[in-house]
Amino acid sequence: MKTLFKNVKQLIQVREETLQPLKGSEMQELPVLDDAWLLVEDGKIADFGAMDTLPDFEEVMEIDASGKMLLPGWIDSHTHLVYAGNREQEFVDRINGLTYEEIAEKGGGIVNSAKKLQETSEGDLYLQSAKRLEEVMKMGTTAIEIKSGYGLTTEAELKMLRVIQKLKRNYDLPIKSTFLGAHALPPEYKEDKEAYIDLLINEMMPKVVEENLATYVDVFCEKGYFSLADTRRILKAGRDLGLTPKIHVNQFNAIGGIQAAVENNALSVDHLEVLYPEDIEALKEGETMPVALPSCSLFLGIPYTPAREIIDSGLPLALATDYNPGSTPSGNMNLVVSLACIKMKMNPEEAINAATVNAAYAMGILDTHGSITKGKAANLILTEAIPSYGFLPYSFGANHIDSVYINGKKVQGC
Ligand SMILES: N=CN[C@@H](CCC(=O)O)C(=O)O
Numbered sequence: 001m002k003t004l005f006k007n008v009k010q011l012i013q014v015r016e017e018t019l020q021p022l023k024g025s026e027m028q029e030l031p032v033l034d035d036a037w038l039l040v041e042d043g044k045i046a047d048f049g050a051m052d053t054l055p056d057f058e059e060v061m062e063i064d065a066s067g068k069m070l071l072p073g074w075i076d077s078h079t080h081l082v083y084a085g086n087r088e089q090e091f092v093d094r095i096n097g098l099t100y101e102e103i104a105e106k107g108g109g110i111v112n113s114a115k116k117l118q119e120t121s122e123g124d125l126y127l128q129s130a131k132r133l134e135e136v137m138k139m140g141t142t143a144i145e146i147k148s149g150y151g152l153t154t155e156a157e158l159k160m161l162r163v164i165q166k167l168k169r170n171y172d173l174p175i176k177s178t179f180l181g182a183h184a185l186p187p188e189y190k191e192d193k194e195a196y197i198d199l200l201i202n203e204m205m206p207k208v209v210e211e212n213l214a215t216y217v218d219v220f221c222e223k224g225y226f227s228l229a230d231t232r233r234i235l236k237a238g239r240d241l242g243l244t245p246k247i248h249v250n251q252f253n254a255i256g257g258i259q260a261a262v263e264n265n266a267l268s269v270d271h272l273e274v275l276y277p278e279d280i281e282a283l284k285e286g287e288t289m290p291v292a293l294p295s296c297s298l299f300l301g302i303p304y305t306p307a308r309e310i311i312d313s314g315l316p317l318a319l320a321t322d323y324n325p326g327s328t329p330s331g332n333m334n335l336v337v338s339l340a341c342i343k344m345k346m347n348p349e350e351a352i353n354a355a356t357v358n359a360a361y362a363m364g365i366l367d368t369h370g371s372i373t374k375g376k377a378a379n380l381i382l383t384e385a386i387p388s389y390g391f392l393p394y395s396f397g398a399n400h401i402d403s404v405y406i407n408g409k410k411v412q413g414c
């Protein structure tokens, strides 16, 4: 089955190849092709060009994209989309003056979600999560990473990861799973953190690997959660079992997590709301992608990741949602791209590059996704008729998506 998009006002993020993420000033370049066509065959981008070069294709389904833009679908490289229930009460508590840390100290936060998840059946958890996945696909997300970390027991962590595995089987978009057993200390281990880390390393991780349930290993490296020494220990154990690190660092405090991540060849370091010059220097030493999560900053009222400092020092940057019940109950990548421009002073080109090419790198799928490149998956966003691509972040909060395609197939309901 072939699909031909014709009269596309602009094809955005057109690249012959994407071997490396985009760094520093490269992020300002967003290659586009005006008045274009694009052919999809067998779920892949087969060819594209300017309208005055359009060949006479036979047996194609034609889509007239006059006035509309076609771009690679958003790639969300950091989410906690599998969770049970919600934490609306904590949202109200924060409105009334408590901080995220104070709520966690009172037994709320991650352990609150863990309690809910432990009490939820695998079937119900799947249904809640599938609904969220469909919601974000309609908003243009065409590849996603999902973490465990709301289980905090062997059984519940495996339950989460099996739900992710079932989502992978039932949905066509790339889904990568990350084992985040080191998300918080369960209350029963409050006095014995080492015992929980032993359980995580000696029981949970081997089972996760045996059942092939995760590609990445994550740690919440933060004061009051997992220390630098804990992080190093868990990353090493994960690497020994073949799990690549991809970790939460520098959300509230910088405690050396970036250095540990780079030393362990982490694929990404995520959050970075607090960033010191030595963190930037450490990132320059490796291939680890910094990932900013601006909708978390918006929701918690914490600082935004200093994108200008990162990009202007020659580094790459990716954007993701952090979709989770506590700090970011939103999986809207369109809002993330807008916030990156409005609050982090990224220009539209940088933000779109960060949510496509660099996001694909942060998910380990840059060779197959993230750009309009021949042979890559036809995971695409077709916008409504809009004046320019900059209009997407500019008109924040609005939905200008006409339709979303995954492997060339239209996502229903958008
Ligand atoms: N910071 C750690 N984990 C999540 C929040 C988890 C929660 O509050 O449930 C995050 O990335 O923001």
Ligand SMILES: [Zn+2]
Pocket: 078, 079, 080, 248, 322, 324
């Ligand atoms: Zn997170």
